Amino acid sequence: MKTVISAILAATLAVPAFAEEKTEPNPTALRVQVVLSRHQADRKLSSRPYTLVVTTGKQYVLRHGSQVPVPVTQYKEGREAVSFQYKNVGVNMELNVQAREGGKYELGFALEDGSFAEGPGGPDIQITPNLRVPLFNTHEVRSAVVMRDGETVSFTNTQPLTGNVDKVDITLNVLK
Numbered sequence: 001m002k003t004v005i006s007a008i009l010a011a012t013l014a015v016p017a018f019a020e021e022k023t024e025p026n027p028t029a030l031r032v033q034v035v036l037s038r039h040q041a042d043r044k045l046s047s048r049p050y051t052l053v054v055t056t057g058k059q060y061v062l063r064h065g066s067q068v069p070v071p072v073t074q075y076k077e078g079r080e081a082v083s084f085q086y087k088n089v090g091v092n093m094e095l096n097v098q099a100r101e102g103g104k105y106e107l108g109f110a111l112e113d114g115s116f117a118e119g120p121g122g123p124d125i126q127i128t129p130n131l132r133v134p135l136f137n138t139h140e141v142r143s144a145v146v147m148r149d150g151e152t153v154s155f156t157n158t159q160p161l162t163g164n165v166d167k168v169d170i171t172l173n174v175l176k
Helices: none
Strands: 010-013 028-039 043-055 059-076 079-099 103-118 124-128 133-136 136-148 153-160 163-172
Touching: 010 163, 028 079, 043 059, 043 079, 059 133, 103 163, 133 153, 136 153
Parallel strands: none
Antiparallel strands: 010 059, 028 043, 028 163, 059 079, 079 103, 103 136, 124 133, 153 163
């Protein structure tokens, strides 16, 4: 299975649609580690860690990957016209951390991990005699969890085409 990895890794401030930025009187610095791993039965196929240092009350966006052109066929007046739409391949992550009472933190996040899929005939399929299109795997998680310093939460997903298991582990640590 191919995974597209770009040489560009950017962590920039942005306001994701799912969260409203709030100014906190005493923001806390946190380290959020996200580990994406893929397993086939008992064998680990890959493990990709991402570590972000964030402060409470802010939103963060990380984009790591590429955009792949995917042909889109339209028919106008009986004629075939092909245009292209772009599909994100790689990791797209949005984080928002808010301080709560009792040393707890609410972590709101959206994560999408896209890669090329391996189908029965390879990484693409034949649509017409002259057109092959790529297959994609997409693992998407959107959630909000309440965590304490040092805690880890996990999410898993089984890919329908391959049976591989994708796992996301998120660990939160308070920086002192």
